Structures are given as structure tokens and as C-alpha cells.
Amino acid sequence: QVQLLESGPGLVKPSQTLSLTCSVSGGSVSSGGYYWSWIRQHPGKGLECIGYVYFTGTTYYNPSLTSRLSISLDTSMNQFSLRLSSVTAADTAVYFCARGRGYSGYDDLDSWGQGTLVSV
Amino acid sequence: SSELTQDPAVSVALGQTVRITCQGDSLRSFYASWYQQKPGQAPVLVMSGKDKRPSGIPDRFSGSSPGNTASLTITGAQAEDEGDYYCYSRDSSGDHVVFGGGTKLTVL
Numbered sequence: 001q002v003q004l005l006e007s008g009p010g011l012v013k014p015s016q017t018l019s020l021t022c023s024v025s026g027g028s029v030s031s032g033g034y035y036w037s038w039i040r041q042h043p044g045k046g047l048e049c050i051g052y053v054y055f056t057g058t059t060y061y062n063p064s065l066t067s068r069l070s071i072s073l074d075t076s077m078n079q080f081s082l083r084l085s086s087v088t089a090a091d092t093a094v095y096f097c098a099r100g101r102g103y104s105g106y107d108d109l110d111s112w113g114q115g116t117l118v119s120v
Numbered sequence: 121s122s123e124l125t126q127d128p129a130v131s132v133a134l135g136q137t138v139r140i141t142c143q144g145d146s147l148r149s150f151y152a153s154w155y156q157q158k159p160g161q162a163p164v165l166v167m168s169g170k171d172k173r174p175s176g177i178p179d180r181f182s183g184s185s186p187g188n189t190a191s192l193t194i195t196g197a198q199a200e201d202e203g204d205y206y207c208y209s210r211d212s213s214g215d216h217v218v219f220g221g222g223t224k225l226t227v228l
Contacts, residue, residue, distance in 0.1 A: 039219075046204075046206065046219060046220075046221050046222040047155075047157075047163065047206050047208075047219040047222070048219065049216075049217050049218060049219060052217075060215075060216075060217075062216075063216070096162055096163075100217075103169065105149075105150055105151055105169070106150055106151035106152070106153060106168065106169045106170075106209065107150075107153065107208065107209070107210065107217055108153035108165055108168040108169070108208070109153070109155070109163075109165060109208065110165050110168070110174065112162040112163055112164070113162065114161075114162055115162050
């Protein structure tokens, strides 16, 4: 059973860079067929896809965040990371990491971290 | 705004059947997956693809996907099924993944 755990500062100042890491256990970020996602949830709101990185290192970013966003994979540490620059109060949210699976015709997110609140 | 549209809230009497829907043009090409989220917790996958229940999800949960609408049906809703439900799929281009806006389910 794969487990994911987010870590990083809970408070970031405006204009600075938000950095989070998701540590993966019980599975490898290098495993074929998976992608490693970041999702956020603003207070009292729904889920928003931030982006993801495939096991190959290929990334996908939400078009609304592309200019500020970087997601990377660290296979040696079995983890993946999120960096979001120039943050504002609008980036205050609970940030989740999750493992994604892409199939022919559908995707799912089968394992999630517990989430971490980041306040700006 | 999301390309996947969900009703904001739905209620069901205890033991009755409820259907939660997700509409979007992309659903003619892609299936949705469904997530249950309870307050203060991470979402949990409850349905994947056309009708695949992950291990541990009760068989009262089922899925269907006719046309541009994906549905999650709970047959015999229980109190513990209360929570927010989100659909997740690709957008019309197939390049982007999106969540629906979520449906708050209340079991009366």
C-alpha cells in the first residue's frame, strides 16, 4: 500500500516561493504507469489540479499557474516536489499530493497524502 | 470555472438511493473517477473508470457513464456516506485533468 506524506512550511510570506515535498513509501516514483500529482483546496472550496509529473519526468501544469509553477521528481529520495513562486493570499490552501494512474479512457488518483495547510 | 459540472448539493433519506452526476462534453470521450471527501480529510477514490470499485469500497457504490454525464449511484445510502463528492476526468482537449465543482451529500 503506497503512502504519501506532504512536508514543508505552513506559512509563506507574500511574493516568496512556496515549496512542498511529497515523500512516497511503499512504492517507487519511478514505477511505470503512474504520475505524481499536486492538488490544492482553498478554504471551503473544491479541489483544483495544480499539476503532475510522470515517472519519466515529463510534467503537466495547470495553465493558470504555469508561469509560477515547477514540479519535479527526485528518484534517489523517492519523492516529488512543488515550487510555486510569487505567492499571494490567493495561494492559501490545503495542498495534497496524490498518485495518479492514466489508462486508456480515464485517469484516477488512487492514493493521497493527508494534506498540508499553507497560509500566505 | 470547471469543464465538469456537478450539482452543489444533494440529499437522500437513510437507506434510499441517490445518484450524483457530473456533466461535461469531455465525458463523451473519457470516463470520470469519483472521490469522497469528509471534513478535514483527504479525498478517497470510490469509483474509477466506467464502474470499477477500489478494494474496501462498499458495493452499494456503482458508476455509469452514458453520453456526456457520469453518475455515481449509492444504493441504500448510509449515514457514513455523507460528505463531498468530486468527479475527475480530462477536459475536452484531453490534455488537462480537471475536477468537477463537487456535490455535498446529506443523508437525512
